[in-house]
Amino acid sequence: MITAGEGKKIAIVGAGLSGGVIGRELAEAGHHVEIFDRRPHIAGNCHTERDEQTGVMVHIYGPHIFHTDDAEVWNYVNRFQTFMPYKNRVKTTSNGQVYSLPINLHTINQFFGKSFRPDEARVFLETLADTSIEQPETFEEQALRFVGKDLYEAFFKGYTQKQWGCSPTELPASILKRLPVRFNYDDNYFFHHYQGMPENGYTDMIGHILDHPNITLHLETAFRRTQTDGFAHVFYSGPLDGYYDYQFGRLGYRTLDFERFTYDGDYQGCAVMNYGDESVPFTRITEHKHFSPWENHQGSVCYREFSRECGPQDTPYYPIRLVEEKELLSHYVALAEQEAHVTFVGRLGTYRYLDMDVTIREALDTARLYLFAEKADAAM
Numbered sequence: 001m002i003t004a005g006e007g008k009k010i011a012i013v014g015a016g017l018s019g020g021v022i023g024r025e026l027a028e029a030g031h032h033v034e035i036f037d038r039r040p041h042i043a044g045n046c047h048t049e050r051d052e053q054t055g056v057m058v059h060i061y062g063p064h065i066f067h068t069d070d071a072e073v074w075n076y077v078n079r080f081q082t083f084m085p086y087k088n089r090v091k092t093t094s095n096g097q098v099y100s101l102p103i104n105l106h107t108i109n110q111f112f113g114k115s116f117r118p119d120e121a122r123v124f125l126e127t128l129a130d131t132s133i134e135q136p137e138t139f140e141e142q143a144l145r146f147v148g149k150d151l152y153e154a155f156f157k158g159y160t161q162k163q164w165g166c167s168p169t170e171l172p173a174s175i176l177k178r179l180p181v182r183f184n185y186d187d188n189y190f191f192h193h194y195q196g197m198p199e200n201g202y203t204d205m206i207g208h209i210l211d212h213p214n215i216t217l218h219l220e221t222a223f224r225r226t227q228t229d230g231f232a233h234v235f236y237s238g239p240l241d242g243y244y245d246y247q248f249g250r251l252g253y254r255t256l257d258f259e260r261f262t263y264d265g266d267y268q269g270c271a272v273m274n275y276g277d278e279s280v281p282f283t284r285i286t287e288h289k290h291f292s293p294w295e296n297h298q299g300s301v302c303y304r305e306f307s308r309e310c311g312p313q314d315t316p317y318y319p320i321r322l323v324e325e326k327e328l329l330s331h332y333v334a335l336a337e338q339e340a341h342v343t344f345v346g347r348l349g350t351y352r353y354l355d356m357d358v359t360i361r362e363a364l365d366t367a368r369l370y371l372f373a374e375k376a377d378a379a380m
């Protein structure tokens with residue numbers, strides 16, 4: 001371990017989970033860490049803020065639920081915040097009715113007006129499935145193969161068209177594989193063993209992660225490639241194409257617009273209500289107070305969520321990763337691989353959709369690899 005006086009000067013771009021976790025690990029190892037974020041707040045896209053009018057904790061960049069099977073990551077987040085029990089139970093409105101998601105026995109029975117037991121529902125769904133599709137490659141094939149045309153059209157086709165701005169026939173099957181189909185009444189959106197919500201929000205949690213004497217934070221400070229001099233290493237969690245001034249073109253993202261409204265009471269009775277019909281222009285409504293069921297607020301803050309193509313001035317949310325983007329990405333990755341003193345990390349730095357737990361796992365591994373390599377160099 002390096003003592004504080006011997007520590008190197010490290011730059012970290014982005015004060016989200018990637019930057020925060022790497023910064024903390026290197027600060028604890030004795031390095032002097034400077035963290036830059038162009039936004040006026042920490043926590044990146046996980047940022048939460050209490051609404052002044054209602055007192056509700058709001059997930060400013062969209063709903064974030066913590067779920068993982070990684071015990072080390074779970075222990076890590078619990079070091080910096082008390083996690084309250086929280087299970088995500090999503091509903092969806094389709095053709096004038098409200099159903100439970102992910103598709104489970106209740107959804108199947110309600111949709112088809114049946115009272116199947118698990119084995120019966122499984123056999124029934126198999127009769128609806130398009131079994132001629134042996135290896136589903138597209139989103140649509142995956143849906144037709146496993147749930148059939150009617151459930152696909154009610155819950156996935158319109159929603160996905162709105163979310164991704166293209167036909168499900170153009171999207172990979174992997175996007176739908178995120179959602180299970182259950183033949184019991186379990187309506188938990190996730191499978192993971194550990195699930196919860198930080199008691200005082202994600203920003204408070206990341207604030208504790210950054211609270212270390214070896215960390216200096218610079219908010220509202222954009223970092224550019226020309227500023228790397230003077231730092232032993234740079235960990236960059238901003239957009240990979242942005243670092244190289246978009247010289248080969250821009251990697252495609254979807255962005256989100258949130259239409260905020262308040263309500264006196266309980267607007268929809270759950271945290272997340274999806275809208276499967278294409279005729280409804282938004283994908284879902286989030287009612288934030290239901291993310292903190294241990295709190296009691298009369299007023300309510302809701303977000304209608306609209307997805308659209310990300311322009312140069314917009315916040316990038318979902319990497320698109322179709323064939324064209326993968327080709328463009330390979331050019332940027334080739335440049336990144338030549339960097340000896342810059343490591344690209346996180347959702348934007350690696351252009352991948354990463355859940356929070358995977359982001360933390362990768363950040364811990366990246367910091368440890370760096371410290372290990374440093375030790376190995378020192379021993380030579």
Ligand code: FAD
Binds near residue numbers: 019
């Ligand atoms: P970010 O949070 O994006 O942080 C990057 C930071 O870098 C930003 O603050 C940005 O301002 C800053 N930055 C960029 N460029 C520069 C620059 N040049 N100079 C200075 N600063 C810069 N995960 C879950 O596990 N559960 C969920 O329920 C969930 N819901 C989600 C919902 C939505 C709508 C989205 C988009 C994501 C969701 N995620 C969820 C994923 C989660 O948001 C990510 O795992 C996490 O935010 C990744 O953290 P990061 O630090 O890599 O990136």
Ligand code: UDP
Binds near residue numbers: 092155157159274276
């Ligand atoms: N999806 C859908 N209908 C829904 C919910 C999800 O069609 O009601 C599709 C949509 O294409 C989405 C994908 O399933 O991108 C994965 O869902 P998830 O809830 O994981 O989406 P995310 O967390 O990425 O918003």
